[in-house]
Amino acid sequence: MSKTxxxxxxxGIGPEVTDxxxxxxxxxxxxxxxxxxxxxxxxxxxxxxxxxxxxxxxTIDQCKASDAVLLGAVGGPKWDRQSMTVRPEQGLLGIRKxxxxxxxxxxxxxxxxxxxxxxLKREYVTSVDFVIxxxxxxxxxxxxxxxxxxPHKEDVVDTLAYSRYEIERVVDKAFxxxxxRRKKLTSVDKANVLESSRMWREVVTEKAQDYPDVxxxxxxVDSTAMQLIRNPSQFDVIVTENMFxxxxxxxxxxxxxxxxxxxxxxxxxxxxxxxxxxHGSAPDIAGQGKxxxxxxxxxxxxxxxxxxxxxxxxxxxxxxxxxxxxQGYHTPDLxxxxxxxxxxxxxxMTDQVIAAIAAQIPEQV
Ligand code: NAD
Numbered sequence: 001m002s003k004t005x006x007x008x009x010x011x012g013i014g015p016e017v018t019d020x021x022x023x024x025x026x027x028x029x030x031x032x033x034x035x036x037x038x039x040x041x042x043x044x045x046x047x048x049x050x051x052x053x054x055x056x057x058x059t060i061d062q063c064k065a066s067d068a069v070l071l072g073a074v075g076g077p078k079w080d081r082q083s084m085t086v087r088p089e090q091g092l093l094g095i096r097k098x099x100x101x102x103x104x105x106x107x108x109x110x111x112x113x114x115x116x117x118x119x120l121k122r123e124y125v126t127s128v129d130f131v132i133x134x135x136x137x138x139x140x141x142x143x144x145x146x147x148x149x150x151p152h153k154e155d156v157v158d159t160l161a162y163s164r165y166e167i168e169r170v171v172d173k174a175f176x177x178x179x180x181r182r183k184k185l186t187s188v189d190k191a192n193v194l195e196s197s198r199m200w201r202e203v204v205t206e207k208a209q210d211y212p213d214v215x216x217x218x219x220x221v222d223s224t225a226m227q228l229i230r231n232p233s234q235f236d237v238i239v240t241e242n243m244f245x246x247x248x249x250x251x252x253x254x255x256x257x258x259x260x261x262x263x264x265x266x267x268x269x270x271x272x273x274x275x276x277x278x279h280g281s282a283p284d285i286a287g288q289g290k291x292x293x294x295x296x297x298x299x300x301x302x303x304x305x306x307x308x309x310x311x312x313x314x315x316x317x318x319x320x321x322x323x324x325x326x327q328g329y330h331t332p333d334l335x336x337x338x339x340x341x342x343x344x345x346x347x348x349m350t351d352q353v354i355a356a357i358a359a360q361i362p363e364q365v
Contacts, residue, residue, distance in 0.1 A: 002035045003308060004066040008043040008059065008095070011079075011088060012281025013291035014072020020293030020350040021070060021300040027354050028304070028313045031361060036308070039066065043095065044074025044088035044281075054091030060098045068307035069099070069274040070300060073281040096136065101266035101274055102166070103173040104134040104245065105302070108232065108252040113325040113336040117257030120229065125255060130235035131181070132252055133174040134245025136266060138166045139196075141242050160196045160241070167203040169269055174239035175211040184236035185216045188224045188244055200241065221248070228252055253278060260292030260333045263299035265306055273307045275299040289345035292331040294321055297353055320356035324349070327356075 007022060009015035022038055029036045041059040048054050054074070063069045074088040110118065110128045118125045143159025171187070178185040187204040189197035201218055208216045219227070221244045227234065228248065232255050240248065253262055262278035277295030285291055298321060305314040328338030329352045331345070344352065 002037065003068075005036060005038050005303070006059075006063045006066040006069045007038050007040045008063075008069060008071040009040065009046070010043050010072040010074040010091075010281060011045040011076045012073060012283045012286040014044070014074065014281055016072075016286070016289070016291045016346050017277060017293045017296035018070055018072040020346060020353075021296040023350050024297050024317060024353055024357070025300050025304070027357065028310075028316065031358075032310075032313065034308075034310070036067075043071065043091040045076055045079045047091060048079060048086055048088065052086070054086055054088050055094040055098075059091075060095065063095060063099060063274075064272075067272065068303045069095070069272075070296075070303060071095075071274060071276040072296065073277065073279065075281050076283040076286070096266055096274065099266075099268065099272065099274060100137065101268050102135060102137045103170050103267045104136040104249075105131055105177070105265040105267065105306075106134070106249040106252065106278065107131045107263065108255050110256050111261065111322060111325050113328070113338050114256070114258055114261065114334060116337055117335055118255055119257065120232075120255060124230075125232065127233045128255055130232070130252075131177060131237055132245055132249045133170065133177060133237060133239040134249055135162075135166070135170045135240070135242045136245075137242075138162050139242035141246075160194065160243075162196055162199065162241075164199065164203060167200055168207065171204050171207050171239055173267060174237050175207060175214055178214045178237040179211060182236040183214045185214050186224070186235055186238045187216065187218050188221050188238055188240035188248065189218065190221050190244075191218065192220060196241070204239070224248060225251060228255070258292075258334055260295055260331065261298070262295050263302055265299065265302040267306060271307050271309075273303065275303040275307075289347065290332050291346045292333050293346050293350055294331075294353075297321065297350070316357045316360055317353070319360060320353045323356045323359075324352045327352075 009018045140160040143161045146158045149155040191197040259279045267273045301314040301317040304310040328341040330336040
C-alpha cells in the first residue's frame with residue numbers, strides 16, 4: 001500500500017537539509033521498491049509569509065493524513081524583527097499538539113571521528129549510545145494554568161499533573177524502544193519528593209511485568225544529571241517527565257559535541273511520527289550550501305524505523321553516516337578526526353551518504 005511522507009521544510013537551512021533527507025529516502029525507496037511519496041506543506045515563517053499564519057489548517061490536515069512528517073526548522077531574524085503576535089515557533093508547538101505527539105525521542109550517540117568535539121574526556125564518551133524518551137504533552141509544562149496568588153501576588157503556583165494513562169503510554173514507548181536496543185531502561189523521577197514521581201515509579205514497575213526481557217532501574221533526576229557526565233555509556237533508554245526530559249536531553253546533546261548531528265523523533269500511540277533535527281534554522285548560513293544535513297538524514301532513519309517499520313533501511317543510513325565521517329568527509333561545522341579529511345557542501349555530503357548506502361547494498365537488489 002502506498003505511503004505518504006509530509007515534508008515541512010520551514011525556514012533558513014530547513015529547505016536545504018530536508019531536500020538532502022528526501023534525496024536519501026527517495027534513493028532507498030526506489031532501490032527497495034517501496035511505494036512512498038512525498039508531499040510538501042508550509043510551516044513557520046514561510047507559512048506566515050504565504051498564509052499569514054505559522055500553521056495553516058491545510059498543513060495540519062495534510063500531516064494527519066500522512067504516515068510520517070519530516071520537518072526542517074523554523075524561525076529567523078525576518079520574523080523576529082516584526083512586532084507580530086504570530087511567530088514561526090508557534091507552528092512547531094502547534095503541529096506537535098495537533099498531532100498529539102506525547103513522546104519525544106532524542107538520542108546521544110558518539111561517532112568515533114567526532115569524539116574530540118565532545119567537552120568530556122575521550123575515555124568517557126567512546127561508547128556513548130543512549131536515547132532519552134521525554135513525555136511531551138503533560139507534566140509541569142501542561143498543568144493547571146500557573147498563577148500568582150495573594151493580595152500582592154507574592155505566592156506562585158505551577159502544577160505537575162499526570163493521569164495514569166499519560167504515564168503508561170510514554171512508558172510503554174520506552175519499553176518498546178529498550179526491547180529493540182540493549183534492553184536496559186532507566187526511569188528518572190524525583191520520587192523522594194514528588195507524589196507524581198511516586199505514581200510514575202508505580203506505573204513503571206507495573207509495566208515492567210509486560211516486558212520481562214528489559215532490565216529496569218529507577219534513578220533520581222539530580223543523580224542522573226551527574227551520571228550523564230560521569231559515566232554516560234551506562235545508559236541505554238531513559239524515560240522521564242516533561243521538564244526533567246527537557247533539561248536532561250539538552251545536557252545529553254552536548255556530550256556528542258555536534259549540533260549538526262542530532263536527530264529527534266516525536267511519537268504517539270500509532271505509527272504516525274514527526275522527525276526533525278535538534279538544531280534550529282541557522283539563518284547565519286542559510287542558502288550558502290554550508291548546512292550539515294546529517295541530523296536531518298539521521299532523523300529520516302528514525303522515520304523509517306518508527307513510522308514505516310523499515311529497520312534494515314534505517315540501519316543502512318546510520319552505517320553510511322558513520323562511514324562517511326570515517327572517510328573524513330565533513331561540512332564546515334564538523335572537525336573530523338580521520339587520516340585524510342575533505343570539506344564538502346550540503347549536496348556533496350548528501351551524495352557521499354547515498355554512495356555509502358549504495359556500497360552496502362548487494363548488486364542483485
Ligand atoms: P541554530 O541551531 O539555528 O544555530 C546555532 C549555531 O549552530 C549557528 O551558528 C548555526 O550556523 C549552527 N548550526 C545549526 N545547525 C547547523 C547545521 N545543520 N549545519 C551547520 N551549522 C549549524 O540556533 P539559533 O541560532 O539559536 O536559532 C536560529 C533560529 O532557529 C531562531 O529563529 C530560533 O528560534 C530557531 N530555532 C528553531 C528550532 C526548530 O525549528 N526546531 C530549534 C532551535 C532554534
